[in-house]
Amino acid sequence: MKPNEPSRTALIPARQRAAHQLLDHGAILDDPFAIKILGEDEKDVLRFANAHPLASVGRLLSAARSRIAEDALSAAVERGVRQVVVLGAGLDTFALRNPHAARPIRVYEVDHPATQAWKRQRLAEAQIALPPWLIFAPVDFERDDLGEKLAGAGFQPNAPAFFTWLGVVPYLTREAIDATLDFMASIPNAEVVFDDMEPSEAFSGEMRKLVTERSEQQEKTAERWASRLDPSDVAAILRAHGFCDIEDIDYQRIASRFGGAVHGLASGQAGVHVVHARRRDEREV
Numbered sequence: 597m598k599p600n601e602p603s604r605t606a607l608i609p610a611r612q613r614a615a616h617q618l619l620d621h622g623a624i625l626d627d628p629f630a631i632k633i634l635g636e637d638e639k640d641v642l643r644f645a646n647a648h649p650l651a652s653v654g655r656l657l658s659a660a661r662s663r664i665a666e667d668a669l670s671a672a673v674e675r676g677v678r679q680v681v682v683l684g685a686g687l688d689t690f691a692l693r694n695p696h697a698a699r700p701i702r703v704y705e706v707d708h709p710a711t712q713a714w715k716r717q718r719l720a721e722a723q724i725a726l727p728p729w730l731i732f733a734p735v736d737f738e739r740d741d742l743g744e745k746l747a748g749a750g751f752q753p754n755a756p757a758f759f760t761w762l763g764v765v766p767y768l769t770r771e772a773i774d775a776t777l778d779f780m781a782s783i784p785n786a787e788v789v790f791d792d793m794e795p796s797e798a799f800s801g802e803m804r805k806l807v808t809e810r811s812e813q814q815e816k817t818a819e820r821w822a823s824r825l826d827p828s829d830v831a832a833i834l835r836a837h838g839f840c841d842i843e844d845i846d847y848q849r850i851a852s853r854f855g856g857a858v859h860g861l862a863s864g865q866a867g868v869h870v871v872h873a874r875r876r877d878e879r880e881v
């Protein structure tokens with residue numbers, strides 16, 4: 597990413613979540629802020645959603661990964677976890693929708709400084725009030741020390757935390773992925789949900805063509821897919837960081853669980869995964 601420019605890719609899942617409200621009635625992820633935070637006309641959102649038949653796949657993935665993360669987060673909150681860290685938050689609205697507001701949870705939104713400044717401006721323009729449990733922490737994963745920045749924002753490194761890391765891993769270098777996991781591994785009973793991408797060969801016909809075109813377009817920009825990971829490598833990386841409970845949900849499982857809720861879902865195979873992993877340290881929560 598360019599140091600002073602907000603993420604352009606953050607608009608894509610935000611539009612997909614907005615389109616999911618309009619076309620699929622929020623059946624996977626009910627998000628009353630999705631359209632408002634985006635600040636675009638509904639007809640433009642629909643034009644984006646109908647621009648390509650495979651946009652339906654993106655819509656499924658954006659809604660499903662948030663739903664999987666938020667379901668796992670609810671279980672963690674039931675077990676007593678009170679710190680939530682949304683890594684690379686973009687226009688994610690979990691903090692605004694927080695269903696656990698009756699409990700003293702804190703939601704740390706971490707993002708590239710330029711993207712976070714843009715989001716704060718979007719929130720102000722949309723006249724969306726900031727909830728008291730939301731704390732912003734600007735961090736560049738490629739340059740900054742995540743632990744230091746979070747501690748500076750009030751995060752307690754000795755208490756358990758749940759991390760969501762959605763739509764971010766493919767954009768990071770292996771060094772930044774490892775550094776982020778190193779930090780998570782230092783937190784007792786850390787738990788994370790993230791998504792990652794395999795190399796293009798794991799996508800079928802039309803999808804492979806689209807992913808290859810996107811990848812070529814991105815090469816001309818400052819935001820590009822830097823890491824394509826094989827599922828067995830992902831499991832090995834997580835185990836090396838002390839994560840033991842690892843659930844890797846592939847596209848087929850995502851489509852069979854949630855695909856029926858997506859209007860006109862295109863067929864095909866995508867090499868994308870949503871991964872849920874948890875450490876079990878001595879002090880169980």
Ligand SMILES: C[S@@+](CC[C@H](N)C(=O)[O-])C[C@H]1O[C@@H](n2cnc3c(N)ncnc32)[C@H](O)[C@@H]1O
Nearest residue numbers: 603606609684685686708711736737738762763
């Ligand atoms: C595709 S968007 C996903 C946003 C959000 N998680 C969602 O699902 O809507 C990628 C996000 O990763 C963030 N990101 C990418 N590279 C980053 C870096 N080096 N440091 C911090 N954030 C980064 C961008 O600012 C952006 O918010």
